[in-house]
Amino acid sequence: MTYVLALHGGAGTIQPGDPNEGAYHEAMRVALQTGEKVLSAGGSSMDAVVAAVMSMEDCPLYNAGHGAVFNSVGEHELDAGVMDGRTLAAGAIAGVRTVRHPIEVARLVMEEGRCVLLCGIGADQFAEEKGLVPVPNHFYSTDHRLKQLHRVRAVGSQAMALDHGLASSQNPELVNAKMGTVGAVALDLQGNLAAATSTGGMTNKRVGRVGDTPIVGGGVYANNRSCAVSATGTGEQFLRACVGHDIHARMVYGGATLVDAAKAAMMETVAGLGGVGGVIAIDCQGALAMPYNSVGMYRGWLRQGEAPQTRVFANSSVEFA
Numbered sequence: 001m002t003y004v005l006a007l008h009g010g011a012g013t014i015q016p017g018d019p020n021e022g023a024y025h026e027a028m029r030v031a032l033q034t035g036e037k038v039l040s041a042g043g044s045s046m047d048a049v050v051a052a053v054m055s056m057e058d059c060p061l062y063n064a065g066h067g068a069v070f071n072s073v074g075e076h077e078l079d080a081g082v083m084d085g086r087t088l089a090a091g092a093i094a095g096v097r098t099v100r101h102p103i104e105v106a107r108l109v110m111e112e113g114r115c116v117l118l119c120g121i122g123a124d125q126f127a128e129e130k131g132l133v134p135v136p137n138h139f140y141s142t143d144h145r146l147k148q149l150h151r152v153r154a155v156g157s158q159a160m161a162l163d164h165g166l167a168s169s170q171n172p173e174l175v176n177a178k179m180g181t182v183g184a185v186a187l188d189l190q191g192n193l194a195a196a197t198s199t200g201g202m203t204n205k206r207v208g209r210v211g212d213t214p215i216v217g218g219g220v221y222a223n224n225r226s227c228a229v230s231a232t233g234t235g236e237q238f239l240r241a242c243v244g245h246d247i248h249a250r251m252v253y254g255g256a257t258l259v260d261a262a263k264a265a266m267m268e269t270v271a272g273l274g275g276v277g278g279v280i281a282i283d284c285q286g287a288l289a290m291p292y293n294s295v296g297m298y299r300g301w302l303r304q305g306e307a308p309q310t311r312v313f314a315n316s317s318v319e320f321a
Helices: 021-040 045-057 102-112 120-129 143-154 157-164 172-176 235-241 243-252 258-272
Strands: 004-011 078-084 090-096 117-119 182-187 193-199 220-222 227-233 277-283 297-303 309-311
Touching: 004 021, 004 045, 004 227, 004 277, 021 045, 021 182, 021 297, 021 309, 045 078, 045 102, 045 182, 045 193, 078 102, 078 220, 090 102, 090 120, 102 120, 102 193, 117 120, 182 227, 182 277, 193 220, 193 227, 220 243, 227 235, 227 243, 227 258, 235 243, 235 258, 243 258, 243 277, 258 277, 277 297
Parallel strands: 090 117
Antiparallel strands: 004 182, 004 297, 078 090, 078 193, 182 193, 220 227, 227 277, 297 309
16 A cells, blocks of 8 residues: 545636746645655554645635635635544534634544534634634735635625526636635555545635535545545535535445546536536545546645646646546
8 A cells, every 4th residue: 555645725716827826836745745744654644634734724825724715794714624534533613713723623523523513603612622722813814815805896796696606607706716725635554545625615705604615525525435535616516516425426336436436526416516616536546536627726646656746727637547
Protein backbone atom coordinates (compact mmCIF):
# COMPACT_ATOMS: atom_id res chain seq x y z
CA MET A 1 0.00 0.00 0.00
CA THR A 2 1.23 3.49 -0.86
CA TYR A 3 -0.24 6.74 0.36
CA VAL A 4 -2.17 9.13 -1.88
CA LEU A 5 -3.45 12.63 -1.12
CA ALA A 6 -5.65 14.94 -3.19
CA LEU A 7 -7.20 18.31 -2.44
CA HIS A 8 -9.30 21.03 -3.98
CA GLY A 9 -9.63 24.74 -3.35
CA GLY A 10 -12.97 25.32 -5.00
CA ALA A 11 -14.37 25.41 -8.52
CA GLY A 12 -14.95 28.21 -10.98
CA THR A 13 -13.58 31.03 -8.87
CA ILE A 14 -11.12 32.60 -11.33
CA GLN A 15 -10.91 33.05 -15.08
CA PRO A 16 -8.02 31.91 -17.31
CA GLY A 17 -5.16 34.39 -17.18
CA ASP A 18 -5.89 35.61 -13.66
CA PRO A 19 -2.66 37.16 -12.31
CA ASN A 20 -3.16 35.41 -8.96
CA GLU A 21 -3.12 31.91 -10.44
CA GLY A 22 0.46 31.30 -9.33
CA ALA A 23 -0.42 32.12 -5.73
CA TYR A 24 -3.19 29.53 -5.79
CA HIS A 25 -0.79 26.87 -7.04
CA GLU A 26 1.69 27.70 -4.29
CA ALA A 27 -0.98 27.54 -1.60
CA MET A 28 -2.08 24.13 -2.86
CA ARG A 29 1.50 22.89 -2.87
CA VAL A 30 1.92 24.02 0.73
CA ALA A 31 -1.27 22.19 1.73
CA LEU A 32 -0.16 19.03 -0.10
CA GLN A 33 3.22 19.12 1.62
CA THR A 34 1.51 19.62 4.98
CA GLY A 35 -0.63 16.54 4.46
CA GLU A 36 2.23 14.48 3.05
CA LYS A 37 4.32 15.06 6.17
CA VAL A 38 1.63 13.21 8.09
CA LEU A 39 1.30 10.34 5.61
CA SER A 40 5.03 9.82 5.06
CA ALA A 41 5.51 9.45 8.81
CA GLY A 42 2.88 6.71 8.92
CA GLY A 43 0.10 8.99 10.15
CA SER A 44 -3.56 8.41 9.48
CA SER A 45 -5.52 9.61 6.48
CA MET A 46 -7.73 11.58 8.89
CA ASP A 47 -4.72 13.42 10.32
CA ALA A 48 -3.55 14.17 6.79
CA VAL A 49 -6.80 15.58 5.40
CA VAL A 50 -7.38 17.73 8.46
CA ALA A 51 -3.83 19.09 8.29
CA ALA A 52 -4.16 19.87 4.58
CA VAL A 53 -7.51 21.61 5.02
CA MET A 54 -6.29 23.62 8.00
CA SER A 55 -3.49 24.91 5.81
CA MET A 56 -6.05 26.10 3.27
CA GLU A 57 -8.28 27.58 5.97
CA ASP A 58 -5.32 29.81 6.91
CA CYS A 59 -4.88 31.02 3.32
CA PRO A 60 -6.94 34.12 2.46
CA LEU A 61 -7.21 33.07 -1.18
CA TYR A 62 -9.73 30.36 -0.35
CA ASN A 63 -13.31 30.51 0.88
CA ALA A 64 -12.71 28.77 4.19
CA GLY A 65 -11.46 30.12 7.52
CA HIS A 66 -9.61 33.39 6.99
CA GLY A 67 -10.85 34.45 3.56
CA ALA A 68 -14.42 33.14 3.93
CA VAL A 69 -17.16 34.96 2.04
CA PHE A 70 -19.71 37.35 3.54
CA ASN A 71 -23.37 36.50 4.01
CA SER A 72 -26.30 38.80 3.21
CA VAL A 73 -25.79 40.92 6.36
CA GLY A 74 -22.05 41.30 5.91
CA GLU A 75 -21.00 38.65 8.41
CA HIS A 76 -19.49 35.16 8.22
CA GLU A 77 -20.92 31.70 8.92
CA LEU A 78 -18.71 28.70 8.25
CA ASP A 79 -19.36 24.98 7.73
CA ALA A 80 -17.10 21.91 7.78
CA GLY A 81 -17.28 18.13 7.85
CA VAL A 82 -15.01 15.09 8.16
CA MET A 83 -15.52 11.34 7.73
CA ASP A 84 -13.36 8.32 8.60
CA GLY A 85 -13.58 5.55 6.01
CA ARG A 86 -12.44 2.85 8.43
CA THR A 87 -15.15 3.35 11.06
CA LEU A 88 -17.70 5.49 9.15
CA ALA A 89 -17.46 7.95 12.03
CA ALA A 90 -18.25 11.51 10.99
CA GLY A 91 -18.39 14.97 12.49
CA ALA A 92 -19.60 18.30 11.19
CA ILE A 93 -20.36 21.87 12.17
CA ALA A 94 -22.50 24.50 10.48
CA GLY A 95 -22.96 28.24 10.87
CA VAL A 96 -20.01 28.80 13.19
CA ARG A 97 -18.90 32.37 13.72
CA THR A 98 -15.91 32.34 16.09
CA VAL A 99 -13.85 29.27 15.14
CA ARG A 100 -10.42 29.73 13.55
CA HIS A 101 -10.25 26.25 12.02
CA PRO A 102 -13.73 24.83 11.39
CA ILE A 103 -12.33 21.51 10.18
CA GLU A 104 -10.59 21.04 13.53
CA VAL A 105 -13.89 21.44 15.36
CA ALA A 106 -15.67 19.07 12.98
CA ARG A 107 -13.10 16.44 13.87
CA LEU A 108 -13.61 17.07 17.59
CA VAL A 109 -17.34 16.53 17.10
CA MET A 110 -16.56 13.21 15.42
CA GLU A 111 -14.17 12.13 18.15
CA GLU A 112 -16.54 12.99 20.97
CA GLY A 113 -19.20 10.90 19.25
CA ARG A 114 -22.28 12.32 20.97
CA CYS A 115 -23.61 13.68 17.68
CA VAL A 116 -22.60 14.09 14.05
CA LEU A 117 -23.64 17.68 13.33
CA LEU A 118 -23.53 20.75 15.57
CA CYS A 119 -24.67 24.15 14.38
CA GLY A 120 -24.61 27.82 15.30
CA ILE A 121 -23.90 28.98 18.81
CA GLY A 122 -23.84 25.40 20.08
CA ALA A 123 -20.91 24.58 17.80
CA ASP A 124 -19.03 27.75 18.80
CA GLN A 125 -19.55 26.93 22.48
CA PHE A 126 -18.44 23.35 21.90
CA ALA A 127 -15.17 24.60 20.40
CA GLU A 128 -14.51 26.76 23.47
CA GLU A 129 -15.34 23.85 25.78
CA LYS A 130 -12.67 21.86 23.97
CA GLY A 131 -10.11 24.54 24.71
CA LEU A 132 -9.99 26.33 21.36
CA VAL A 133 -9.52 30.09 21.57
CA PRO A 134 -12.35 31.94 19.77
CA VAL A 135 -11.69 34.56 17.11
CA PRO A 136 -13.81 37.64 16.33
CA ASN A 137 -16.10 37.28 13.35
CA HIS A 138 -14.10 39.85 11.40
CA PHE A 139 -11.10 37.50 11.58
CA TYR A 140 -12.42 35.85 8.41
CA SER A 141 -12.80 39.12 6.48
CA THR A 142 -10.63 40.18 3.56
CA ASP A 143 -10.90 43.13 1.18
CA HIS A 144 -11.26 40.72 -1.73
CA ARG A 145 -14.33 39.06 -0.22
CA LEU A 146 -15.89 42.41 0.68
CA LYS A 147 -15.50 43.61 -2.90
CA GLN A 148 -17.00 40.34 -4.08
CA LEU A 149 -20.03 40.92 -1.84
CA HIS A 150 -20.48 44.42 -3.24
CA ARG A 151 -20.28 43.15 -6.81
CA VAL A 152 -22.87 40.46 -6.17
CA ARG A 153 -25.19 42.93 -4.47
CA ALA A 154 -24.77 45.31 -7.40
CA VAL A 155 -26.30 42.71 -9.68
CA GLY A 156 -29.53 43.53 -7.89
CA SER A 157 -32.44 41.16 -8.14
CA GLN A 158 -30.33 38.54 -9.91
CA ALA A 159 -28.43 37.97 -6.68
CA MET A 160 -31.62 36.67 -5.10
CA ALA A 161 -31.56 33.87 -7.66
CA LEU A 162 -28.66 32.39 -5.72
CA ASP A 163 -31.21 31.14 -3.22
CA HIS A 164 -33.28 29.54 -5.97
CA GLY A 165 -30.74 27.35 -7.72
CA LEU A 166 -29.78 29.57 -10.64
CA ALA A 167 -26.59 27.62 -11.25
CA SER A 168 -26.83 27.98 -14.99
CA SER A 169 -26.58 31.77 -14.96
CA GLN A 170 -24.03 33.05 -17.47
CA ASN A 171 -23.09 35.90 -15.14
CA PRO A 172 -19.73 34.72 -13.75
CA GLU A 173 -20.11 36.86 -10.65
CA LEU A 174 -23.26 34.98 -9.68
CA VAL A 175 -21.89 31.54 -10.50
CA ASN A 176 -18.48 32.10 -8.90
CA ALA A 177 -20.07 33.51 -5.75
CA LYS A 178 -21.44 30.03 -5.04
CA MET A 179 -18.18 28.09 -5.28
CA GLY A 180 -15.02 28.23 -3.17
CA THR A 181 -15.07 25.30 -0.81
CA VAL A 182 -11.81 23.54 0.15
CA GLY A 183 -11.36 19.85 0.81
CA ALA A 184 -9.03 16.88 0.90
CA VAL A 185 -9.17 13.10 0.54
CA ALA A 186 -6.45 10.62 1.43
CA LEU A 187 -5.43 6.95 1.51
CA ASP A 188 -2.84 6.15 4.17
CA LEU A 189 -0.24 3.40 4.50
CA GLN A 190 -2.67 1.30 6.52
CA GLY A 191 -5.17 1.36 3.65
CA ASN A 192 -7.66 3.68 5.34
CA LEU A 193 -9.57 6.47 3.60
CA ALA A 194 -10.71 9.84 4.97
CA ALA A 195 -12.34 12.99 3.65
CA ALA A 196 -12.59 16.58 4.90
CA THR A 197 -14.43 19.60 3.49
CA SER A 198 -14.63 23.22 4.73
CA THR A 199 -16.33 26.35 3.42
CA GLY A 200 -17.60 29.85 4.07
CA GLY A 201 -20.61 29.07 1.91
CA MET A 202 -21.69 31.36 -0.89
CA THR A 203 -21.42 35.12 -1.15
CA ASN A 204 -24.55 36.99 -0.06
CA LYS A 205 -26.16 33.79 1.24
CA ARG A 206 -29.14 33.96 3.56
CA VAL A 207 -28.27 34.01 7.24
CA GLY A 208 -28.42 30.42 8.47
CA ARG A 209 -28.06 28.85 5.03
CA VAL A 210 -26.21 25.50 5.02
CA GLY A 211 -25.07 23.75 1.84
CA ASP A 212 -23.66 20.31 1.16
CA THR A 213 -20.23 20.75 2.78
CA PRO A 214 -21.03 19.47 6.31
CA ILE A 215 -23.57 16.86 5.22
CA VAL A 216 -22.43 13.23 5.31
CA GLY A 217 -23.06 11.72 1.89
CA GLY A 218 -23.35 15.17 0.34
CA GLY A 219 -20.18 17.23 0.24
CA VAL A 220 -18.13 14.80 2.33
CA TYR A 221 -18.04 11.01 2.41
CA ALA A 222 -15.53 8.23 3.11
CA ASN A 223 -15.91 4.46 3.25
CA ASN A 224 -13.07 1.93 3.06
CA ARG A 225 -15.32 -0.30 0.94
CA SER A 226 -15.25 2.21 -1.87
CA CYS A 227 -13.94 5.76 -1.81
CA ALA A 228 -13.44 9.11 -0.16
CA VAL A 229 -15.09 12.19 -1.70
CA SER A 230 -14.99 15.95 -1.19
CA ALA A 231 -17.21 18.22 -3.28
CA THR A 232 -17.22 21.88 -4.29
CA GLY A 233 -19.81 23.81 -6.24
CA THR A 234 -23.41 24.90 -6.12
CA GLY A 235 -24.27 23.37 -2.77
CA GLU A 236 -28.01 22.99 -3.13
CA GLN A 237 -27.70 20.79 -6.21
CA PHE A 238 -24.85 18.75 -4.72
CA LEU A 239 -26.91 18.24 -1.58
CA ARG A 240 -29.99 17.13 -3.50
CA ALA A 241 -27.83 14.70 -5.49
CA CYS A 242 -26.23 13.19 -2.35
CA VAL A 243 -23.15 13.25 -4.52
CA GLY A 244 -20.66 11.67 -2.10
CA HIS A 245 -22.86 8.69 -1.35
CA ASP A 246 -23.96 8.47 -4.96
CA ILE A 247 -20.37 7.78 -6.02
CA HIS A 248 -20.01 5.18 -3.26
CA ALA A 249 -23.28 3.48 -4.26
CA ARG A 250 -22.39 3.33 -7.93
CA MET A 251 -19.18 1.53 -6.97
CA VAL A 252 -20.49 -0.85 -4.30
CA TYR A 253 -23.91 -1.70 -5.70
CA GLY A 254 -23.34 -1.09 -9.40
CA GLY A 255 -19.76 -2.29 -9.77
CA ALA A 256 -18.56 0.95 -11.37
CA THR A 257 -14.96 2.06 -11.23
CA LEU A 258 -14.15 5.21 -9.29
CA VAL A 259 -13.60 7.21 -12.48
CA ASP A 260 -16.88 6.11 -14.02
CA ALA A 261 -18.84 6.58 -10.79
CA ALA A 262 -17.48 10.06 -10.11
CA LYS A 263 -17.96 11.18 -13.70
CA ALA A 264 -21.56 9.93 -13.83
CA ALA A 265 -22.46 11.43 -10.45
CA MET A 266 -21.01 14.78 -11.44
CA MET A 267 -21.82 15.04 -15.13
CA GLU A 268 -25.21 13.32 -15.07
CA THR A 269 -26.81 13.61 -11.64
CA VAL A 270 -25.42 16.95 -10.42
CA ALA A 271 -25.35 18.58 -13.83
CA GLY A 272 -28.85 17.27 -14.50
CA LEU A 273 -30.05 19.33 -11.55
CA GLY A 274 -28.31 22.42 -12.90
CA GLY A 275 -25.32 22.04 -10.58
CA VAL A 276 -21.89 23.45 -11.38
CA GLY A 277 -18.61 22.46 -9.72
CA GLY A 278 -16.66 19.29 -9.19
CA VAL A 279 -15.46 16.54 -6.88
CA ILE A 280 -12.18 14.98 -5.87
CA ALA A 281 -12.32 11.28 -5.07
CA ILE A 282 -9.92 8.46 -4.23
CA ASP A 283 -10.73 4.77 -3.99
CA CYS A 284 -9.43 2.07 -1.67
CA GLN A 285 -6.73 1.10 -4.20
CA GLY A 286 -5.44 4.65 -4.61
CA ALA A 287 -7.08 5.53 -7.93
CA LEU A 288 -8.05 9.18 -8.34
CA ALA A 289 -10.88 11.02 -10.11
CA MET A 290 -11.45 14.78 -10.31
CA PRO A 291 -14.33 15.51 -12.71
CA TYR A 292 -15.74 19.03 -12.90
CA ASN A 293 -18.04 21.03 -15.19
CA SER A 294 -17.03 24.54 -14.15
CA VAL A 295 -14.50 26.78 -15.93
CA GLY A 296 -11.82 25.39 -13.65
CA MET A 297 -11.24 23.73 -10.31
CA TYR A 298 -8.26 24.29 -8.03
CA ARG A 299 -6.94 20.78 -7.48
CA GLY A 300 -3.75 19.08 -6.47
CA TRP A 301 -2.55 15.56 -5.76
CA LEU A 302 0.46 13.45 -4.91
CA ARG A 303 1.42 9.82 -4.55
CA GLN A 304 4.14 8.33 -2.43
CA GLY A 305 7.45 8.77 -4.24
CA GLU A 306 6.08 11.25 -6.78
CA ALA A 307 6.21 15.04 -6.95
CA PRO A 308 2.98 16.91 -6.14
CA GLN A 309 0.96 18.27 -9.04
CA THR A 310 -1.51 21.16 -9.09
CA ARG A 311 -3.97 22.36 -11.72
CA VAL A 312 -6.66 25.01 -12.08
CA PHE A 313 -7.90 24.63 -15.65
CA ALA A 314 -8.30 21.71 -18.04
CA ASN A 315 -4.66 21.63 -19.09
CA SER A 316 -4.36 18.06 -17.89
CA SER A 317 -6.58 15.03 -17.62
CA VAL A 318 -9.18 15.15 -14.87
CA GLU A 319 -9.63 11.39 -14.96
CA PHE A 320 -7.04 9.02 -13.54
CA ALA A 321 -6.51 5.27 -13.53
